[in-house]
Amino acid sequence: MDGLTARDRNFAARVRDSFDRQNAMRLIGARLTKIEPGYCEIELPYRDELTQQHKFFHGGITTMIADSAAGYAAYSLFPADASVLTVEFKMSLLAPAAGEMLIASARVVKPGRTLTLCDVEAHAVQDGKKTLVLKGLETLICLHNKADR
Amino acid sequence: MDGLTARDRNFAARVRDSFDRQNAMRLIGARLTKIEPGYCEIELPYRDELTQQHKFFHGGITTMIADSAAGYAAYSLFPADASVLTVEFKMSLLAPAAGEMLIASARVVKPGRTLTLCDVEAHAVQDGKKTLVLKGLETLICLHNKADR
Amino acid sequence: MDGLTARDRNFAARVRDSFDRQNAMRLIGARLTKIEPGYCEIELPYRDELTQQHKFFHGGITTMIADSAAGYAAYSLFPADASVLTVEFKMSLLAPAAGEMLIASARVVKPGRTLTLCDVEAHAVQDGKKTLVLKGLETLICLHNKADR
Amino acid sequence: MDGLTARDRNFAARVRDSFDRQNAMRLIGARLTKIEPGYCEIELPYRDELTQQHKFFHGGITTMIADSAAGYAAYSLFPADASVLTVEFKMSLLAPAAGEMLIASARVVKPGRTLTLCDVEAHAVQDGKKTLVLKGLETLICLHNKADR
Numbered sequence A, B, C, D: 001m002d003g004l005t006a007r008d009r010n011f012a013a014r015v016r017d018s019f020d021r022q023n024a025m026r027l028i029g030a031r032l033t034k035i036e037p038g039y040c041e042i043e044l045p046y047r048d049e050l051t052q053q054h055k056f057f058h059g060g061i062t063t064m065i066a067d068s069a070a071g072y073a074a075y076s077l078f079p080a081d082a083s084v085l086t087v088e089f090k091m092s093l094l095a096p097a098a099g100e101m102l103i104a105s106a107r108v109v110k111p112g113r114t115l116t117l118c119d120v121e122a123h124a125v126q127d128g129k130k131t132l133v134l135k136g137l138e139t140l141i142c143l144h145n146k147a148d149r
Helices: A011-020 A023-028 A059-075 B011-020 B023-028 B059-075 C011-020 C023-028 C059-075 D011-020 D023-028 D059-075
Strands: A031-036 A039-045 A083-093 A101-110 A115-126 A129-143 B031-036 B039-045 B083-093 B101-110 B115-126 B129-143 C031-036 C039-045 C083-093 C101-110 C115-126 C129-143 D031-036 D039-045 D083-093 D101-110 D115-126 D129-143
Touching: A011 A031, A011 A059, A023 A059, A023 B023, A039 A059, A059 A083, A059 A101, A059 A115, A059 A129, A059 B059, A083 A115, A083 C083, A083 C129, A083 D129, A101 A129, A101 D129, A129 C083, A129 D083, A129 D101, A129 D129, B011 B031, B011 B059, B023 B059, B039 B059, B059 B083, B059 B101, B059 B115, B059 B129, B083 B115, B083 C129, B083 D083, B083 D129, B101 B129, B101 C129, B129 C083, B129 C101, B129 C129, B129 D083, C011 C031, C011 C059, C023 C059, C023 D023, C039 C059, C059 C083, C059 C101, C059 C115, C059 C129, C059 D059, C083 C115, C101 C129, D011 D031, D011 D059, D023 D059, D039 D059, D059 D083, D059 D101, D059 D115, D059 D129, D083 D115, D101 D129
Parallel strands: none
Antiparallel strands: A031 A039, A039 A101, A083 A129, A083 B083, A101 A115, A115 A129, B031 B039, B039 B101, B083 B129, B101 B115, B115 B129, C031 C039, C039 C101, C083 C129, C083 D083, C101 C115, C115 C129, D031 D039, D039 D101, D083 D129, D101 D115, D115 D129
């Protein structure tokens, strides 16, 4: 979907402010690295604390940053006095998430007054090489007249 | 699905040992509270560090324990020399996860030599009252001849 | 979820009338066999025309009746002047759908003013024996003030 | 995913032969219009018999051709002596499927020895204008040493 435009020209500041209040993102060390109308990227450097039993990033950790990226990709298109909630997602884990960095990116496929669908991906970066580790779809709902803070 | 039986009678110890090596579970403070053949429960007490911007449990955190519960429900039925990987999951977030405790439970719907499907739920407990906050389905794959440790 | 009650006591007639206008159900020969508040069953006798390349019921055919069952389980709880649309579904196909009959059943897990989540199953009946062939989750949206006909 | 190559150079004939044996595709009038390594398109002209209660294409019908397209996109990459089964799919229905034609297309995102993931879309064509009506992900399994016919 091309040509997505934000209704609120202050959208980037609104997204960053909301992200900064997600304590769970701080706990794991995730950083919001890009926000454009309908698009968001979140990076997460490797730490031993984020792993599953084989020392890869835990699939739930990968999903956490994918979910937040989708939420903010959608939220970037919402009016200033709305907030966002995740309705559901489907994530396919395509390869062990091994490496020094995870990058999740989400793009709005279909914006809507009530529901928005995002396409989500995550890549692991190991020795500079990117591997697709997650592919998903996520549905978000816009809560009108219910500002995020 | 009734009458699921574990092929490895040491399954519970095997599951607990694997869970203890999931650093991400330790980071968030999750506890494995029940393991039976084809069934697993994981609890997570509330902490401010686990929240999204509205101070509910982050949906990705809820998914983390749901995903681990599904993985171990499946793994409990695997032979001793196999390990488990998540193929994909679909999670619907039904209500804000507010409360002092989250409980994820997973049950094997269809065991298989290669693929296993689990039904997953998570409830938030607030003032002793349980609310269904997540309902999902998760597919796991059995890696034969590849012990978990 | 127990104790679901229909707001419109004429719900069963409303569901049957809508089902009868689904030409696609007539094309494949599906029958609505049970409708209760938040619950629906649809049956489909075997015909050669409904098969995939191995002569089982086509997975899309199984999904068709599962989707309609979920739609009407949700719609049974809606006000009389509303209509229903499918938002999304996730279906896992657990076994080849072989036999003389398919039975899809859907139950509302979480009713809501806007969104409703249903749990969906389909069984194939062969020589009187039922096999679970599909397990799914489906999200429906209620369009208020937009009667179905 | 670029650079997908078919291991069996006879893949297109193998796909078309299998498609021709899907009776359900004939019942609804679907046509296989494109097959390339890892990519498949299926078209379906409008007929009154394919509709739901509001006279749009039934969501299950749209899913049928999306599922077949994904199956054959994956199957095109399989060895000649293998067959394909759908493991699961998640489909989001983005708009009423109104128009004179439906076009489903599927592309392999991640090929694998056992499991293959496809990205799926369907567009409705009305008065020459294409609208995205379905977006999905589908997992297929390769059954080795089990030829399709």
